[in-house]
Amino acid sequence: METKQILETIRMIEEEKLDIRTITMGISLLDCIDADGEKARRKIYDKITRLAENLVQTGEEIESEYGIPIINKRISVTPISLIAGATDEKDYIAFAKTLDAAAKKVGVHFIGGFSALVQKGCHKGDKILIDSIPRALAETERVCASVNVGSTRSGINMNAVRDMGVIIKKTAGLTADTQGLGCAKLVVFANAVEDNPFMAGAFHGVGEADVVINVGVSGPGVVKRALEKVKGEPFDVVAETVKKTAFKITRMGQLVGMEASKRLGVPFGIVDLSLAPTPAVGDSVAHILEEMGLESVGTHGTTAALALLNDAVKKGGVMACGHVGGLSGAFIPVSEDAGMIDAVNRGSLNLEKLEAMTAICSVGLDMIAIPGDVPAETISAMIADEAAIGVINNKTTAVRIIPAPGTNVGDRVEFGGLLGHAPVMGVHSFSSADFIARGGRIPAPIHSFKN
Amino acid sequence: MRAILTVIGKDQVGIIAGVSTQLAELKINILDVSQTIMSGYFTMMMMLDLSNAEANFDEIKQALAKKGEALQVQIKIQREEIFQSMHSL
Numbered sequence: 001m002e003t004k005q006i007l008e009t010i011r012m013i014e015e016e017k018l019d020i021r022t023i024t025m026g027i028s029l030l031d032c033i034d035a036d037g038e039k040a041r042r043k044i045y046d047k048i049t050r051l052a053e054n055l056v057q058t059g060e061e062i063e064s065e066y067g068i069p070i071i072n073k074r075i076s077v078t079p080i081s082l083i084a085g086a087t088d089e090k091d092y093i094a095f096a097k098t099l100d101a102a103a104k105k106v107g108v109h110f111i112g113g114f115s116a117l118v119q120k121g122c123h124k125g126d127k128i129l130i131d132s133i134p135r136a137l138a139e140t141e142r143v144c145a146s147v148n149v150g151s152t153r154s155g156i157n158m159n160a161v162r163d164m165g166v167i168i169k170k171t172a173g174l175t176a177d178t179q180g181l182g183c184a185k186l187v188v189f190a191n192a193v194e195d196n197p198f199m200a201g202a203f204h205g206v207g208e209a210d211v212v213i214n215v216g217v218s219g220p221g222v223v224k225r226a227l228e229k230v231k232g233e234p235f236d237v238v239a240e241t242v243k244k245t246a247f248k249i250t251r252m253g254q255l256v257g258m259e260a261s262k263r264l265g266v267p268f269g270i271v272d273l274s275l276a277p278t279p280a281v282g283d284s285v286a287h288i289l290e291e292m293g294l295e296s297v298g299t300h301g302t303t304a305a306l307a308l309l310n311d312a313v314k315k316g317g318v319m320a321c322g323h324v325g326g327l328s329g330a331f332i333p334v335s336e337d338a339g340m341i342d343a344v345n346r347g348s349l350n351l352e353k354l355e356a357m358t359a360i361c362s363v364g365l366d367m368i369a370i371p372g373d374v375p376a377e378t379i380s381a382m383i384a385d386e387a388a389i390g391v392i393n394n395k396t397t398a399v400r401i402i403p404a405p406g407t408n409v410g411d412r413v414e415f416g417g418l419l420g421h422a423p424v425m426g427v428h429s430f431s432s433a434d435f436i437a438r439g440g441r442i443p444a445p446i447h448s449f450k451n
Numbered sequence: 452m453r454a455i456l457t458v459i460g461k462d463q464v465g466i467i468a469g470v471s472t473q474l475a476e477l478k479i480n481i482l483d484v485s486q487t488i489m490s491g492y493f494t495m496m497m498m499l500d501l502s503n504a505e506a507n508f509d510e511i512k513q514a515l516a517k518k519g520e521a522l523q524v525q526i527k528i529q530r531e532e533i534f535q536s537m538h539s540l
Contacts, residue, residue: 003485003496005538006455010527065508067529248537255536319540 013068016225017283018249020256021218021276022072023059024197025052026204026269027211029078029113037087041098044083048075048102048111051211051266056107058263062256070256071218071278071418075103076202077113085125092129096136096143103142110185112202114145117192120154120441130160133167137182138174144200150190150387152394156442161387164188165380165436169403172372176405179413183402184335184367188383190390190397195270195325201363201398212269213261214326217253217317218276219245221283223309227291238292239312246273246316254321272326273317274362275309277337279420285309285330286339297339298349303356306330310361327396329362335415335422336367344423351382351425359389364398369413369422372405379403381432384442392445452501452508453482453531456515460524462493470495470526473518477511478503493524498531 012018032043052075059073077099084092096114103111114136116126133145147164150156168183175182187201194205197214204212226245230237253271261268277285286297289305310330318324332354334340343349351368358364364386370379383399390397402422404413409426458470467486474481474497483498504511512528519526 002534002538003487006457006496006534007494009534009537010457061508064512065530066533067527068533251537252533255532 012222016221017280018219018222018252019069019071020215020253022074022197022216023070023256023260024074024076024202024214025055025211025266026076026195026208026214027051028204028208029083033083033086035086037089037094040083040087041095045098045102049105052106052108054264058260062259068252072109074199074202075108075111076204077111078204078206079115079117080113081116081125081129084129085123090128092132093135093139096140099143100140110142110144110199112144112146112199113204114143115147115203117148118157118160119148119151120157122160130163130167133186134170134174137171137185144185146187146189146192146201146203148189148192149383150391152191152391153444155444156190156384156387156391158384158442159439161380161384162436162439164383165376168379168401169376172403172405179404180402181415184400184415184419186400188399190387191395193326193396196327197272198274198276198327200400209267211266213257213264213266214269214272215253215257216272216274216276216326217249219249220275220277220285220288222249223275224288224291227288235308239308242309242312243316246313247320250317250320270323270325271321273314273324273328275313275330277331278418279336279338281338284337284339285332286337286343290339296346296348297343298353302353303360306357307360327362331362331366332357333367335369335420336418341423344425351427355385358386358397359393363396366398366400367419367422369402369404369424370427371408371424372403374403374427377433377436378427380436454499454501454528455531455534456497456499457527458495458524460493462488466493466522466524467495469518469522473515477506477514
């Protein structure tokens with residue numbers, strides 16, 4: 001018995017909040033397509049409840065036997081625009097309600113895939129789905145929506161970018177009683193990935209198998225604690241320490257994923273190598289950056305620190321598991337990270353710096369509250385900026401932003417649970433309306449002459 | 452199935468006796484033991500073989516947690532693989 005290692009593992013779980021963030025079952029709904037909406041929904045409900053029947057129970061068994069918390073059990077499905085597009089229905093709210101009912105039946109926290117992929121253009125189903133998003137999110141509890149508006153190979157669909165600004169505002173309006181909580185379940189992507197286990201942006205891509213288990217790991221607290229032991233050492237030591245820690249964290253993801261896959265009789269897809277924070281004390285990505293020597297996250301040096309962290313996590317994690325996928329990078333959501341919230345309140349972190357940070361890590365402007373009266377065009381312009389970063393740099397970027405109705409800069413928006421709370425952040429007051437009104441497409445970038 | 456048992460708490464008379472009696476009652480075999488006092492705390496680790504145990508894992512866990520309360524120590528039981536896989540390939 002390696003007693004030191006045993007105690008280290010226990011300490012990581014108990015004191016440093018190491019956990020498996022999510023086990024996500026991806027389910028293809030392509031075989032549920034039917035011209036009759038009612039029939040399609042029945043097939044969807046039956047398939048999800050059949051395949052995921054034991055997902056939550058299996059997760060809990062593994063949690064108990066191995067003594068490692070598995071925070072979320074989730075489901076992702078084929079983008080609904082592809083399934084519902086076969087019907088002649090005028091809105092897809094009923095599909096969202098079916099997903100919600102199936103999620104509640106099997107007991108998962110969230111179900112993702114109320115999605116459309118419109119990076120180059122919209123088919124009929126995409127348009128209807130996008131228009132259905134505000135009501136779908138307001139009238140369901142566990143459904144998450146996402147829209148992919150750009151990709152490196154096809155450029156940015158600026159019509160969709162324009163529409164999404166309006167959709168986000170409408171979603172906030174319809175969920176005004178919860179300060180726009182609906183928007184926390186809506187992600188606008190560029191270069192969306194097909195095997196992401198994390199919400200709200202998870203969907204099951206059309207290139208995926210019929211059913212698959214993906215796992216997302218976590219553990220910012222473990223990395224922070226490891227770096228406390230190398231105070232003042234050069235960055236070579238910092239990188240090495242992060243790598244070693246990421247290896248151990250990822251091994252847990254591999255073990256849990258393998259075990260879940262075996263017990264459920266479902267193929268194991270990928271481990272998403274991410275550092276996902278929670279609002280709990282000691283579970284913050286921002287605090288890791290501050291441990292590297294920054295007084296407050298957002299100050300000069302933050303981008304470099306995050307770049308090192310993000311890269312070292314991947315290097316350590318890749319060796320530790322069979323297949324890597326999903327978003328794989330450090331997440332920097334504001335409301336879900338105590339250190340980020342403090343930095344905004346201190347005035348060291350603003351939207352411009354956050355945008356710079358998204359250029360080198362996963363995933364984008366995430367869980368950011370802005371005043372409720374910010375115009376839709378400004379939100380669209382923020383989406384366009386993020387999409388441009390993703391498309392040019394060949395990486396995934398996303399916007400999950402909450403224009404909280406009735407709030408002003410400096411107010412606090414409470415989402416509750418893992419979604420945390422967010423200080424309302426200021427945006428530019430100068431208009432982007434004429435820019436967004438143009439519509440059309442921003443062409444795909446050239447991938448030579450890199451500068 | 453093999454599992455690792457960890458017992459941490461304030462040192463006092465009868466911890467090892469109490470834990471091993473409970474394990475015997477559950478028909479769990481002890482394969483290896485390591486015990487020390489770390490920063491004033493009683494710290495014991497045991498490698499267990501659960502293959503002859505009649506109760507299921509959750510029942511075993513509960514019985515041990517209850518024993519822990521009586522002995523005023525924290526008793527945890529986890530499958531061995533978690534420790535192996537974290538530190539080695």
